[in-house]
Amino acid sequence: MTTISNTTSSTSSGVSTDVYNRVAQTMAPASAAANKVNASITKDQTKLSALGQLQSALSNFQQLVAGLTGDGLSTSAASSAKSVLTATSTGSAKAGTYAVDVKQLAQGQFLTSDDFATDANGKVGTGATTTVKIDFGTAGGDKGFVANAALTSKSVTIDASNNTPDGIAAAFKAAGVDVSVVKGKNGEYSLSIAGESGAANSMRISVSGDAALKNLLAYDPTGTQKLTQTSAAQDAILTVDGGKEIKSASNTIKDSAIAGATLNLVTAGKSDVTVAAGASQISDNLKSLVTAYNDLNAKMQKLQKGDLKSDTAMNQAVNQMSQLLKTGGGSVSVTKLAAAGLSQDKDGNLVLDDKKLQAALTTDSSAVSKLFTTSDGRGIADLLSAKAGSLSSTSSVLNKETSLVTNDIKSLTAKKASMTKALTAQANALAALYTAQAQTGSGSALNGTSTGTGTLFDMLG
Template structure:
């Protein structure tokens, strides 16, 4: 930082210790005001960070809770052909057997360059600055290559025109490139694209001719690289209805409430079935997620958000639903199913009671937590977490107000800095002249210091 120099040398371009001390004494009231602004900014920044942590914790819990609500907690998924696909359920998938036929898997485009004799540390091309642009899009059909929204750009020059350097530059731009050594001792570059037809690549090169001859690839024009695998989407049918996906992991779109992981082409039945064990597992996950949220809220309430309105509202309203059931869920029935609340607001799960309740009537236990009309305790807690983070919530308003206050304080700080720095410079120059210790800027001879620099 630039500070007022307190050197004792009379020939220095800085100011003497005496002048420094006189300026500091005269500016003491300004120091107090500046420190107050700095303290206010620090306090607001701490609060803003804490509000962000609260919002993130509520959103994470809401996402987990929402995944367990809707049709119920009680379903599991099983595939009849593990070599074709595996399936899992969040518990909300509708029970039944679904006939699937996987026509093709999603895959990424794979391109390889011509071989070159240069070793991994040798230079490729002249080292002239070269720009490599990678467009992503779809190819085929009457329109040829149709670009998507994203593209990537790579710069190659004398600092990175080795095979490993080129590969590293591509990887930094989000494109997976590897250096491959053939049996003949020569090298080539391979580009492994992301899965999905929309991730087909078109590579254009401007600059070094050697790199242009090595890397250019236009699916409808010049192709210096060779395509060994084309980008494509996964294609499958579910009970005769065709589904396409850029990924081999398909969540909800093929079977609502279920996730499919495709591993090969072929046919498989997916059976969604009710199961008491799934209810128990899902409820344990739900309890753990709520307790993670509660621990975070209590930590913030005792720390950076002590006495904060949004914080207290979140703790009170989430906890109250467990204490009262929200008027729609019987607290006594929750207790009978093994779910109670301790003195710190955590959910406590008695596994023996839960298993006994599941054995007696698993659907009734599931109904305590989620129903089709959204009146279970998980439904209510999910909705409450969503409301607490909505655009009209107290938390959102506090976040906005705090952000605005930080902006205003920084503006005030900049203005005060400019004015008081001018005053400090003038005083230092005056006192220096009075002491007849030489000319020069009062602030390290440059005039670039600020009052806030002076304060540290």
């Protein structure tokens, strides 16, 4: 932010209203240029968020449908207490009932700062270049803090360009650490830092540079703690059929608890997980496939009409997924799919005619199954899963667009920081010049009309 104070006191550290107005008029073109940079950053951030939503929607669909391929099409897993956990089967789970006891959920560490007040410009500290290092590891044991070798430390730089509450949070987020700003009723601020779930993701935060930032952000589990821990990082812990404890950094546990099944933990408690197999499960799983695709289609349609309108990756995803269903990918008979009850409506949603499906299953459930999944991956469910995976892969257009937008945001942010520094210097120089002129009578100032005690002249909005 580039600011000068506007006060009516000629003896204060601010400037008079006349000088303020004159500086504002002189720097109007520069302010307009800065606003364009801000607008470009906002536009890119909106697009990046939308691309992330598309990526997430495709990945979630791919994972769900992958569980309905192979033997998974004729297999299901159900929880007796969905308030404790939900379960899905990938097909290789053995039929039976499993007693699951969830002793605790995985959670991330939460650290909060003390309340702090900022000056009129919203600055924290002097603006001196400060480096914040975040290490990840396990805390609380006999060995103290033990760094997690699998995780790279994060580094955050805070200086005069970003030493505001929002700027500090943005710098942390850019480094991959989630920080939010909480504003109190009396104008004070606090920062909340959220870590990834899992006991090995505890944080140790060291600060070198500005003393105010060090007093605000430093946190050593075995030493100085300027932040307050409101919750500790921990693993999920559960047992199956009274066996040994199973630990997981995530509340989504695939295969390690029940082979061939995925458990999504909701809260501590007990639940029986029943795995059923047979032709009767095909109908239920196909309904899940239809629901998942329609959820994906609704998300894609919304993005295509909104934040990703005319976007290449967005159009590619919609067209290729829809085309696959219209043609069967060259290996599935669309006519036979329709005979089994599956079709598309005018909005691209899948429609499942249950009467046709039940009739087809009664006649030949194996033939219906092969329309959706085969051993060589040529059923429509196989193809949909593979297509969603390719559209969201590291080599996809979507991933390349995301990288381009991310790099553009970094470039624009650096440009904004440079402009902020230059405009601040220019505004202060002009304020000093016009103040001197007004005091000596050698220059004229625009007549000001404000009689208040201070507003901000913000060059960058």
